[in-house]
Amino acid sequence: MTVDLRGATDRSVRPARGRRARGPAAALGLLIGLFLVLLGPAAPASAHAALVGSDPASDTIVPDAPNKITLSFSESVQLISGKIQVLAPDGSRADQGEPQATGSTVVIPLRSGGGRGTYLVSYRVVSADSHPVAGSLTYSVGAASTPPTESAGAESVDPVVRALIPVGKYLGYAGLVLLVGPVLVLALLWPHRLSRTGPARLVWTGVGLVLGSTVLALWLQAPYTTGSGLFGVSGADLQDVLGSTFGAVMLVRLGVIIAAAFLLRPLLRGDGGESKADLALLGVLGVAALATWPLTGHPTASPVAGVSVVVDAIHLAAMAVWLGGLVMLVAFLLRQANERELGAILPIWSRWAATAVAALIIAGSVQALIEVASFKGLYASTYGRLILVKIGLAAVVIAMAAVSRNLVRSRTAENGPGRLRRIVMAELAVTAVVLGVTAALVQIPPPRTASAAESASTSTTISQTVADDSVSLQADIFPATVGNNSIHLYAYTLDNKPLPVVEWTATAALPAKNIEPIEVPLLRITDFHAVGDIALPMAGEWTFKFTVRTSDIDQSTLTMTAKIS
Known part of the structure; x- marks a missing residue:
């Protein structure tokens, strides 16, 4: 009143x-x-959204060139014109067409027939709370190489x-x-x-x-x-x-x-x-x-x-x-x-x-x-x-x-x-x-946003490459923790070309705890790619032994250790 x-x-x-x-x-x-x-x-x-995942995942090696890249954020985002690009190993543009944003997911279409090596994905989008989110990641096709470089200041304000x-x-x-x-x-x-x-x-x-x-x-x-x-x-x-x-x-x-x-x-x-x-x-x-x-x-x-x-x-x-x-x-x-x-x-x-x-x-x-x-x-x-x-x-x-x-x-x-x-x-x-x-x-x-960013930046995947005189073998173990784990194996020649494998075998052992070698069932996905699953009962430095038979008379046995937490 x-x-x-x-x-x-x-x-x-x-x-x-x-x-x-x-x-x-x-x-x-x-x-x-x-x-x-x-x-x-x-x-x-600071950006108020976080990149929580991508496909292909950051710092991973995939056997074949994908036809798109998917970026997943912690909240919905909007695109900024011309601020997303994918560079091929030779520095040329590997993306084609316009990226699409749906909620918290951004899909980037790629040119077909991408070559082997390391690709660079750079992005800058706007988060739901109006703040820009900028960053970059790399992935490799077939084998890693020196990544291309992007222009300086892409992430700055x-x-x-x-x-x-x-x-x-x-x-x-x-x-x-x-x-x-x-x-x-x-x-x-x-x-x-x-x-x-x-x-x-x-x-x-x-x-x-x-x-x-x-x-x-x-x-x-x-x-x-x-x-x-x-x-x-x-x-x-x-x-x-x-x-x-x-x-x-x-x-x-x-x-x-x-x-x-x-x-x-x-x-x-x-x-x-x-x-x-x-x-x-x-x-x-x-x-x-x-x-x-x-x-x-x-x-x-x-x-x-x-x-x-x-x-x-x-x-x-x-x-x-x-x-x-x-x-x-x-x-x-x-x-x-x-x-x-x-x-x-x-x-x-x-x-x-x-x-x-x-x-x-x-x-x-x-x-x-x-x-x-x-x-x-x-x-x-x-x-x-x-x-x-x-x-x-x-x-x-x-x-x-x-x-x-x-x-x-x-x-x-x-x-x-x-x-x-x-x-x-x-x-x-x-x-x-x-x-x-x-x-x-x-x-x-x-x-809550910083926590999402920290979780996204923490990867528990172990990726190692072991080689002998005739075979280079890349092994990826995820999530590298006690319990069920997936193992991906990729075989290459010493000059980084896919190497057809006739037969794969693998075992995992933990000598410090007297755990004898456990056989890892492997499924052949392509000529040079196999995948398997194993339950690891204890944490520690596990020893993985892989046998790769490439012909009736040619066979290599390679060993690596990985810390399982």
Whole structure:
């Protein structure tokens, strides 16, 4: 409800004109000045998806050239035009046609008749949370060779672009604070006798910051995804961004904020021209605008995306209401409102603040549990440590909020408003730092993603090549752990040409544990490729012996050791 205090007494405490003018400037300066939080060394803009598998697998040797390559990621990805290629051993392009992305899988078609040797696959795609994912892998056909080289910097992000992205996000958060909270206070708590000129400037500043940060984000997304410099963006790059999910959400944000700006004018003038229908529509537009933030961040790639998006939107809304209300208090109400007006306003604001803080704690806790995934992730990762910093700062703010709430409940001391104003300013200072931590968090991969990347980079396949005077034998053992294992054998001549094998035999023994040789049943797949399965009962250095008969009179026996964990 609106606090209508037009009948306030003439004993209003009216500050000097100069002090009133400094109010909004001080509040805005408090938020903008804390950009220093972000102007130190920028955290790397790490990819938030991970390559979890490929076919052919990385660093493996396949007997025949495949007709496609499949890349599997930990979350859905979108393609970047011209940023996926496969190089043949001679450095020529081995891919043909356009790659296809379906969810978290990318399929790259290859030319037929690929030669023997090592191939290089390089990729750069955009993950579901709008961050680029770049990397490379190799596989070999027939035998390994010196891999081709790719152009330098394929996986890099321009340092200027990397530094500007969190600054742009901070601008957007600051804009939300100066927009959402002040609008609510003006609509429901602002005394009619007070001028709305100062608050209107804050609100229009918030509108400008949100619009500016959105346009900046659209521009930065092009060099961020392509790896180019800040001004190395082409029209096609911008068109690709606008046609992506990220671009669509940002365009929705621009449209919603512009529409809201038209509805805000009567409210900011204070001439009573705003209707309840306008205010209701303004609330709907506010909810729509808030939803665009989680739709371009971590929540969209969460294991429970629907929950994460809603929780993150609540978190942002609570933050904007709380901080925006504090800005209005410290910049205007505690300076300009008289005792009677504050007596009506502060108890209501105190309940708002308590509700916003509760929503922040609950929503933040749920989101942290989803992203951190484990207790270890809370202290063993940069993301988790920043969460702990954010929790510590939030605890300080909550303690200050409790003190201010007590002052509101028992405003008996003569210097109560002055003390309350100092506490509110301290709250704003600390929460502005929290805002900076939040802007940094969205650029750091959460532990659940880092865990997927670590699992993907850890391969337990053992691949060895043993040879004698006539045969070169490659043996692959997977997963090289206690229990069932698969063994693939490939026979080559000494000049790396497939060698037809008439008969294969293999045994596995663990001499250190007195385990005698166990026969490995082998199935012939091609003339030079055989596969077998064996259950290895214990860990240790196993000895594998392979006998390869290539004719009625030619036979080779080769031995290798492999550590089974």
